[in-house]
Amino acid sequence: MTIETTITPKKEEAEILSKGIIAFNNAEIPNLEPIEKEIKFFTFVRDKDKNIVGGIRASCYWNTLHIELLWLAKTCRGTGIGGKLLKEAEDFAKKNNCEKAFVETTSWQAKPFYEKNNYQHIATINDRPKGHASHYLTKNL
Template sequence: MSQGIINFNNDKVPDLEPIEKEVKFFVFVRNDDQEVIGGIRAICFWNTLHIELLWLSEECRGKGVGKELIDSAEKFAVEHGCEKAFVETTSWQAKPFYEKMGYHHIATINDRPKGHASHYLTKDLK
């Protein structure tokens, strides 16, 4: 099935970046005791940085650590040909944080998960 969609996509967009060019990566922050206190899990494909997960411990929130993580991930992504960034976050998570980092809200799905909302944001990296 996966090969079927790959073939379909390649027929429609012949110069589409091949799936094997995907670059998965992580960015971590550690405290003085070398414990992980924050991190990002992301993937670069189709000229886009996809932030899959961002987590910050309570001890480092509000201290610029999140900005450092985003800046590092975006720098890595640009070095790997990304021109855009994309992230999904939920109503109880980090929408205001991403907006502060220059991300623009493009869509919301209400009641996903039930009683909450999923927000989708993007940013030009050029």
């Protein structure tokens, strides 16, 4: 046996791993929602000139909204727009059968914002990245 690491796998080699974990998951939990049902989406905030001044990139799978990133232009922060943006993404997720939300944020980012919007802190990894922390939060939708 050999072990190798690559940043350029062949497509068919990468698919072997995906198909393998899908088969394992289905054997363990036969009614598990298939990964093909994942819905990737964006929720944008636009100014009066239709320029994007913020947004969320997210996905819905396994009955959970996964917030991948949330960004607002400096001029929008502290105005309540972030909460409205988050609610819009959560509403979309609920319409797509999500019952929970999950997000990772770092110590210099938005932990207080998520807590203000009823997310519960569930874990912290200290020194990730070095000198800072990663926080994990969840919310029942």
